[in-house]
Structures are given as C-alpha cells and as structure tokens.
Amino acid sequence: MPAGDRFDDPPFDNGDVVVDRDDPSPNEAVVINVPPMAATEWVVSGRGTLASDNPAYPDDDRVVIVVYRETLTREYPNYSGGYPMLVDWLNRDGVPYYAFPSRRLRTVDTMQPTELPLSEIDPSPYHARNFVESKNRAFIEEIRDRGRPDPIPLVRDCDDRFEVLNGHKRIWASHVAGLESIPCHCLYVDDEWAARLWAQWHFDSYGAAERSVARRRLEATFGAKADEIVPRPPAAQAP
Structure with a gap:
C-alpha cells in the first residue's frame, strides 16, 4: 500500500x-x-x-x-x-x-499556543510586502471582534525577541486592531531554516518587485547560498 x-x-x-x-x-x-x-x-x-x-x-x-x-x-x-x-x-x-x-x-x-506581547514580535528580515488599512478594514474588525488572529501565527524564538515565520498580515492587523498580545506557535530554528520556511510560505505569492527586494535581502545575508533557499527562475530562452 x-x-x-x-x-x-x-x-x-x-x-x-x-x-x-x-x-x-x-x-x-x-x-x-x-x-x-x-x-x-x-x-x-x-x-x-x-x-x-x-x-x-x-x-x-x-x-x-x-x-x-x-x-x-x-x-x-x-x-x-x-x-x-x-x-x-x-x-x-x-x-x-x-x-x-x-x-x-x-x-x-x-499544549496551548503561547501568548506573546505584540511589542516583542518582529517581522522576518526578508518580508517585503506592505498592508493598507483602508483595504483591510473587514479583516481587522474580524480580529478585533475575535480577540486574536486565526489561524494562529508562527514565530521563532530569538532569545529575547520573536520573529515572524508565517502570519505577517495577521500580526499587522492585530496591531491595528489594538490588541496587546496574541497567541502564537513558536519554533526554535536557526537563521537559515527561518529563511527557508519564510521563503516556502511567501516567495511564490510575491509580485516581481517584492521578490526582487526579498532576494536582495536574502543575498545580503546568505550570499550565493540564497539560490538554495530560493532558486532562481530558469533563464528565458530565445525563440
């Protein structure tokens, strides 16, 4: 089987x-x-x-x-x-x-998710997308009414701070909604694994300009190894 x-x-x-x-x-x-x-x-x-x-x-x-x-x-x-x-x-x-x-x-x-202060959660250093409050009012109100984002965001423990792996928009909306803390799931991964997880969940959904910014940030941290984290698309072939 x-x-x-x-x-x-x-x-x-x-x-x-x-x-x-x-x-x-x-x-x-x-x-x-x-x-x-x-x-x-x-x-x-x-x-x-x-x-x-x-x-x-x-x-x-x-x-x-x-x-x-x-x-x-x-x-x-x-x-x-x-x-x-x-x-x-x-x-x-x-x-x-x-x-x-x-x-x-x-x-x-x-186990229950860990309640973390929003003031201690930082975005991924490769995050390159901005959110506009006027376009997300319903989403923000849902979080305000619920008192937490859903699904639960995933962060990594960086000793005295936390870094977002998945859930940037939910965490941003929680800030705007006026929440002071939210439940999170938490992993313990090194810088490279954090970058790989971030890329797995975000890179393909980014537009061309966002991908360019994110890739530059990855290359600034990992050099040529950035191509292992986010492979470059194949070069276009001449007709």
Missing part, C-alpha cells in the same frame, strides 16, 4: 501531551513530529527497528516522536505544537527525543 494511503490521518497532532501505556508511572511527553513512517522503517540506535523493539504492537504502526515535557520546558519553553520539530534540529541542540509506535501512547492533554 502506498505511504500516502497509509498515513493520510496522523494519530496525533504536534503539541499533544501523551503518556506511555507500558510505563506503570508514566511521565508526560509532548508529540513534536509524526513522520510518515511505519515502525518497521524507523531504526532505534543499537536496538534494531522500532517494530522489533516493540513486538506487542503492529509492525505497520505509525512512528511518533516525542520529547518529555520536563525536557521540552527546559529547552524549548515556548513550543506548543502547530508545526513539527525536525529530528535534525533536536540533534543540533543535543535534545533527547524518543520514538514510539502510536498505539503505545495515550493522549492526556494538548
């Missing part, structure tokens, strides 16, 4: 708080990634596959990656789900994580 058919519906969401059914005194852990892999495809270092290490559970059970809540609070205090944490990031930061077959876990709670 194709992987896409097997894994259309993840058994957990990022940010779900879970416990281990096999642990008589389980500690709470937080789901940070649900890769599209079966237990037979995930290798546990020194112990074989996740399936062979968990013979009581189906071989085709979905892999779920967790970080224990105490560790998460210490290392990534503002993470609340909304977007997966990549294993490469955890390895980079030396943060321990654990893989479980999904049926071995039970949900006990769900």
